[in-house]
Amino acid sequence: MPERPMQQPHLADSIDVVEEALSEVVLSRIPSTSPFHQPRQLTEAERERFRKMSRDSREARRSALAGEGPAPLHEINRPNFNPIDLMPQRQAEGKTALSLFSGGGGLDLGVERAGFEHSASFEIMSEAGDTLRKARSNWNVFSGEDGDVRKVDFRKWRGDIDLLHGGPPCQPFSNAGRQRGHLDERDMWPQFVRAVKEIRPAAFIGENVPALASPKFSQYVSENIIAPLAGSYHIQQVTLQASEFGVPQVRKRVFFVGFRLKRMANAWVQPAPTHYWGEPSLNGAEQRCMGLREALGLPGLGFDDLSPTIRSSLTGPRHTTSILNSVAAQRKFESLQVWPNGVAADRPSARAFVAKNGHFRLSVPDVALIQGFPEDWPFVGATYMALGQIGNAVPPPLAYAVASSVMDVLEK
Ligand SMILES: C[S@@+](CC[C@H](N)C(=O)[O-])C[C@H]1O[C@@H](n2cnc3c(N)ncnc32)[C@H](O)[C@@H]1O
Structure with a gap:
């Protein structure tokens, strides 16, 4: 047929x-x-x-x-496109990362190419965990039940991690979903915040769909992401377009970048576009x-x-x-x-x-x-x-741009 x-x-x-x-x-x-699959009643x-x-x-x-x-x-x-060309490997200077909600590893790959060494990655889907292990046999991947972030006591990594990163499930906020925010049981931002508090990394990167940066969720963001961390972190928010970093797709993502030290937060500069589509003069990129x-x-x-x-x-x-x-x-x-x-x-x-x-x-x-x-x-x-x-992934070259901008500050 x-x-x-x-x-x-x-x-x-x-x-x-x-x-x-x-x-x-x-x-x-x-x-x-x-964890996103919601079988329809038929x-x-x-x-x-x-x-x-x-x-x-x-x-x-x-x-x-x-x-x-x-x-x-x-x-x-x-x-003709080889994304690795967009992510020249930066040399690790002993900077460590811990990955939450790792999925198939988009954010993880960009973070690795920016020079961080992963101490551990947590992902609930077993197939995604297997992807990470197959891609990097030296990564310490926890998946399935062991990868469920809700069940992990992160205090054992306290003080050992330079960068904590993760993209909690976007379904509670996505335009394609019902946008129930914190009413959605898949909202894992509280777990991300808990991990930051328990680990106390020098910096963190939290990622999500651009809808989270819309007015509809501004109260959610200030009450559930910014306020609980404001006492110990200086947090900046930026929305970036993947095609401005060489990825041939229209795809925006919002990033929350936090530093424990004010001096580092002040030194951080959001990544500037490296690529343009259409008029080069509009974003200043040359490629x-x-x-x-x-x-x-x-x-x-x-x-x-x-x-x-x-x-x-x-x-x-x-x-x-x-x-x-x-x-x-x-x-x-x-x-x-x-x-x-x-x-x-x-x-x-x-x-x-x-x-x-x-x-x-x-x-x-x-x-x-x-x-x-x-x-x-x-x-x-x-x-x-x-x-x-x-x-589900963050395009690795976009992740690389953000992680590199954080590495620039941590290296100083
Ligand atoms: C938006 S995706 C992350 C994609 C990833 N950052 C990347 O760039 O490839 C969110 C991930 O969180 C995972 N997840 C959902 N609930 C989880 C939980 N309780 N513990 C660990 N992972 C979970 C999902 O299986 C999914 O892979």
């Missing part, structure tokens, strides 16, 4: 409709180690509909990979950021653009292998002739599984690149799980 035909974008009026029409479904009964008829979509999609992929589908239309791409097609090494169309913000496949009522975030994103991918649904595990599979509209099908290594990971970062787990780790 062929893949479901693409809906006309104008018919889709919400993210849910887009998802339903386009994403590949993993049934909600499949057990998940993701009627039998709905469940059967999803099952059929899933079966059809699996069958389309199977026959394509068996060589029974339409002949491939695209060559295997050879990317042009690659567009999505150029980054992935796809043939020119006469124009290019940044990738829309990619989503995490682990959020929402079911797991998907789509990275679509919105109807606008769907339009953007269409104009770039890139197919963002049914992402394949690897490039040969993506080539063999021809998208219904003939557009270029993405693979996990392509999505990793769009998020600023080296394409061989060893994400563990099924495709939706790898995409979830990627979609």
Whole structure:
């Protein structure tokens, strides 16, 4: 059976409709180690509909990979973008870091390249923990139950850590979620604050979705992040755009950067953009950021653009292998002739599984690149799980820029 035909974008009026029409479904009964997964209550008829979509999609992929589908239309791409080029390794001067909510390691990789050595990383999802161990066998990774930040007494690291960093789950604040803030049981900022108080690092970096910097959450931020730490830390907040640090994607993130010493806080300078998209004069950067097609090494169309913000496949009522975030994103991918649904595990599979509209099908290594990971970062787990780790991450070059700015101060 062929893949479901693409809906006309104008018919889709919400993210849910887009998802339903386009994403590949993993049934909600499949057990998940993701703390974000909120299985939807389905009627039998709905469940059967999803099952059929899933079966059809699996069958389309199977026959394509068996060589029974339409002949491939695209060559295997050879990317031009190598995120490691954006993160020259700084030499560790014995500066240590401890990572909370580490996920697949976006923030951790940037922090490492900025010269910090990780003393420990904590992540509740076992697959993400396995990714970190596979990527760095020398890291001290706690995952699954042992990685649950809520259960850790951090006082044993007191005084030993220069930089504590972490991106508590963004779902309580994300525009894509219900924005229940502290009413959402997944709100882990209190745990981040507790870890800072117990460890007393010289500096910390807390990261989240830009919605947390919006007026809607200003009271939340001042009461739950700033006030509890104000007595012992000097905290500054900055929102940064990933494409201004060379990542070919529109993706903003907010960072809270705290220093124990006032002199250090005063010396800290937020990272200046290194790249521009569009007019160079607007942000003062000298290097042009690659567009999505150029980054992935796809043939020119006469124009290019940044990738829309990619989503995490682990959020929402079911797991998907789509990275679509919105109807606008769907339009953007269409104009770039890139197919963002049914992402394949690897490039040969993506080539063999021809998208219904003939557009270029993405693979996990392509999505990793769009998020600023080296394409061989060893994400563990099924495709939706790898995409979830990627979609949750801070683009490593953006993490590198922030961690480097902190290292500049700590080194002085
Ligand atoms: C936004 S993601 C972090 C992404 C990561 N900073 C990166 O750049 O790749 C948040 C992570 O927190 C993890 N998490 C949620 N609750 C947790 C808990 N109680 N203890 C440890 N990790 C948790 C999630 O599994 C998820 O991987």
